[in-house]
Amino acid sequence: MHYFSSSFKLGILGGGQLGKMLLYETRKWDIYTKVMDASDDAPSKIACNQFVKGSLLDFDAAYNFGKDVDVLTIEIENVNVDALEKLEHEGVKVYPSTKTLRTIQNKATQKLFYTDNEIPTSPFTRFAYTSEIEDSISNGGLKFPFVWKSAQFGYDGQGVKVVRKMEDLEGLPNVECIAEEMVNFKNELAVIVVRNTQGEVKTYPVVEMEFHPDANQVEYVICPARVDESILQKAKAVALKVSDHLNHVGLLAVELFQTQDDEILVNEVAPRPHNSGHYSIEGSYTNQFEQHIRAILGLPLGKTDSKVAGVMVNLVGVEGHTGDVVYENIDSILEMDGVTPHIYGKKETRPFRKMGHVTIVDKDMKRAREVAQKVKETIKVISKLQ
Known part of the structure; x- marks a missing residue:
């Protein structure tokens, strides 16, 4: 065609x-x-x-x-x-197929898929309704702390909450959900696997993710991940196993935990371009968006290697600001070498809403991370009127 x-x-x-x-x-x-x-x-x-x-x-x-x-x-x-x-x-x-989407769309179904296919993931309990959790705790079936996740419609930190005491359950929607055992992890990692309609498969380098402690959103994505080679190989192997069993077409972002014992556990996956791959626009030979198009059209896959070290900083709405958006100090970050802002085109900001991202590229990863910190401290996504 x-x-x-x-x-x-x-x-x-x-x-x-x-x-x-x-x-x-x-x-x-x-x-x-x-x-x-x-x-x-x-x-x-x-x-x-x-x-x-x-x-x-x-x-x-x-x-x-x-x-x-x-x-x-x-x-x-x-x-x-x-x-x-x-x-x-x-x-x-x-693409992705409806079979793939049905498996991934519901987090309970997704977790069962991992256990059925012997893919390492954190222990979990499935509930038809959030209201059932209190009884499970009272009867000793579930212990604090755990992570509550809505089975459907969660994204960007929504539909997820760390539950440390009974009061933390208050206000949660009474929906199908899972309660995951808290993972004592060293790092949160991600691997993007791409598969085209002919079955050609490639992986992007393993990235490291640093999360906002309150919003449960990624603040920084660091490529390559600053972990040992043995961990990189384990992470890729697990991601490829997930991809193989899903037999997806297009991009598959696999989010992972590196435990204190250096085991790799799957957190969750997304069958599409993903926040963990935004660095690739400036940092890779073939960015994730072009790669997804290549894959779903059955075209040869592009080179996934990085040209240079990259760090992505998410731009999210500042707490206390809702209304017409202003990107304060954007001119200041444009003065920094290797810095490229991406503005998504959302006219109204609100607390923690994803409004854009900034990529920092440098031959030296340490320097790229230092510049990323300056970017994070400098640019603010605020509203015009307070």
């Missing part, structure tokens, strides 16, 4: 920042794109060929959107899988 400057149509469900960055690549290659999002102000709206407003979770909206595309992909997992399954049966190529 001819993809470039042709009648081929690529559909993308979700019009957020990941979709916007995918569209950088389709624009580069002149691939016709159709995007659906629930918001008229979606960041992807200005960059696609055709924009449709609609709910990704509505069967009719998702099905009607996909009927006239040749290949359909996602930038977020929260989509109506039944609609995508019908489209698959009617001949639309859907």
Whole structure:
């Protein structure tokens, strides 16, 4: 099939920042794109060929959107899988497949997949409703502390809470959920695995992630990870095992824990471009967004090596600020060598909302990390009016 400057149509469900960055690549290659999002102000709206407003979770909206595309992909997992399954049966190529999406979309199902396939992960208990957890604690079936996760619709730190005492359960939604045993870890790592429709598989370098202690969001992504070679090999092996059993097409980001005993445990996965791969836009020979397009179109995969050390800093809304966004001191970070900001196009900020990211590249990792710290301390995502 001819993809470039042709009648081929690529559909993308979700019009957020990941979709916007995918569209950088389709624009580069002149691939016709159709995007659906629930918001008229979606960041992807200005960059696609055709924009449709609609709910990704509505069967009719998702099905009607996909009927006239040749290949359909996602930038977020929260989509109506039944609609995508019908489209698959009617001949639309859907990547990742609905089988992969059904496994990953529900965190309880995802954890069971790991245990069924002997993939190392933290012990967990599944609950039909959050209200059942209190009885489990009272009867000795569950002990503090643990991590509560909503089975569905969690993202960017939402739907996740560390529970250290009974009072921490107050206010949590009464939904299907899991309670994970707390992992005593040294590092949080991630590996992006890419697989094309022909079965060609490659991995990106293992990255290290540093999280905000309160928001449960990534603050820094460091590539390459500052761990021993033996840990890098273990992390890649586990990520490849997950990929092999899922048999996904496209990108698969595998988030991992390195325990105090240097074991590698899978935390969770995302079947799409991911925050842990944003550094690749400036740092890699082939960035993750181009790679995802290559994979779902059955094109040869690009080189995944890094050209230079990279650190990504997330730009999130400052606490206490809600309203029209202002990027304070952005001119100051632009004076720093090797610094590239990416602004996602969201007009309104709120506390901890992802508004952009900054990549810092340098031949020296230590220096890149030092500059990243200066960037984090300098730029502030605030609102115009207080």
